Amino acid sequence: MSKPRVFVTRKVPQEGITLLQEKCDVKVWDSEAIVPREELLKCVEGVEGIFCTINDNINSEVLNAAGPTLKVVGTMSVGKDHIDVAECEHRGIYVANTPDIASDSAAEITIALILITTRRLAEGMSAVRNGEWTFWKPQWLLGHNSMEKTLGIFGFGRVGFGVARRMKPFGVARIIYNDVFDAAFARDLATHVSFDELLSQSDILCLCCAVTPQTIGKFNKKAFSKMKNTAVLINTSRGKIVDHDDLYEALKEGQIAAAGLDVTSPEPLPINHPLLTLPNCVILPHMGTNTWEARTSMSINTAKNILAVLDAN
Structure with missing residues (x-):
């Protein structure tokens, strides 16, 4: 046979x-x-x-x-x-x-993007390479701690839960999430909130959801207008969840503080895309599962x- x-x-x-x-x-x-x-x-x-x-x-x-x-x-x-x-x-x-296989890797890279973005590490690396690192300056490249901040998660599946579990030891003040379900298994870790509450209360907002007709373009001009001006957006789910033109305007105009993206739409992102001109936008080439x-x-x-x-x- x-x-x-x-x-x-x-x-x-x-x-x-x-x-x-x-x-x-x-x-x-x-x-x-x-x-x-x-x-x-x-x-x-x-x-x-x-x-x-x-x-x-x-x-x-x-x-x-x-x-x-x-x-x-x-x-x-x-x-x-x-x-x-x-x-x-x-x-x-x-x-x-x-x-189920890559959830840990995806959660890890979400944490990496949180740190790179909130602490402005990519800007620091660029400064070293470009010869901009000179004498010590009291207010040069200041970022923000994660401690005592509100971490928001959109999509509380395996990756979202993994992010929450890993960020808890960083000393975040509160972890909130929005999903179609209330995760009873995580009530000692995170609190279920409405979408509008997630937007308005999050200091760091991580997108860890699946692509569905309901989530495509969910993070747009209207959503960004409800976020804190100091908020950081992290997307490790799918590029289609975010309207990239609206994100560019939100970052450029200071509607939100920064963004860290492991996914874009399209992929690869064209090298002339306006998001690549912004120092407060960190973009990785979809590396979420890039471990052996x-x-x-x-x-x-x-x-x-x-x-x-x-x-x-």
């Missing part, structure tokens, strides 16, 4: 590939670059599984190219917005992601998800 065929769209940690190779005929696009569209359509012909990443647009065109043999699309990501999930469901194709531990676990679990579906059929 022939082995099921699986196409892997990118060079990923070998542990996941090795796991698939034990039971499957595996073909890998062995490159760090995104597989060209025409190659993707060619390589998925007749496969039973697709192992993809967030850069692969898995739509009806790809599903048609794969044909009726396709049983599972496993994505090495938390998000599934690059996959036409509804069309997959219509065709009886299982879609599997890795929601997280990526290896994501590769392994994507492989396990694919195998679980294929074994069941």
